[in-house]
Amino acid sequence: MTIAQHLEHTLLKPEATVEDIMLLCRQAKEQALLGVCVNPCYVALARHLLSGTDVKVVTVVGFPLGATFSEVKALEAKMAVEAHADEIDMVMNIAAFKTGDYAAVVSDIRSVVEAAKPFPVKVIIEACLLTDAEKRTACRLVAEGGATFVKTSTGFNQGGATVGDVELLAAEAKKYGLKVKAAGGIRDAATAQAMLDAGAERIGTSAGHKIAAGEA
Structure with missing residues (x-):
């Protein structure tokens, strides 16, 4: 499997335009990337642009804070699937997690x-805000909620993916049959490969096309 087949070419900036999404999808097609990751309002457009290809359309839910109502997250997910998203990346309720209300965290994910x-659903735990012990606990809760992946970061907080975090999450995720997605600050092939070597199955990056083309 080539590095391109692990890459989700990502554009989640609030100022992203239709033209930006068109370019993102064209780049993903040209480099045969695994997928694109876009905000919910662009799911239908991305699906249209990628029709007839194997490129997945991934979108985000409760992004980037994870602090909205579970019912709203569930509705976002339902509408995204109806618009033909292939995968959902949701943000964990970090406030509930930090409070110790693990039942609420699991319920939120399950919804x-x-x-x-x-x-499949990937759960963003925002690893930069968690201790190592909390990261391990988060993996367990992600599994209890029925998700498929644990994801390191939104890329919108104080830190992104690190090799150390991916190694820790991969070791813990293995216990529960989870996969790991590394995202946030991955801008070149060397860093992406280091994340894969550390145990990541997926890479979320805004430089996906450059990495796959050997330009980054």
């Missing part, structure tokens, strides 16, 4: 997983 069925 999105149920709304997105049969499509």
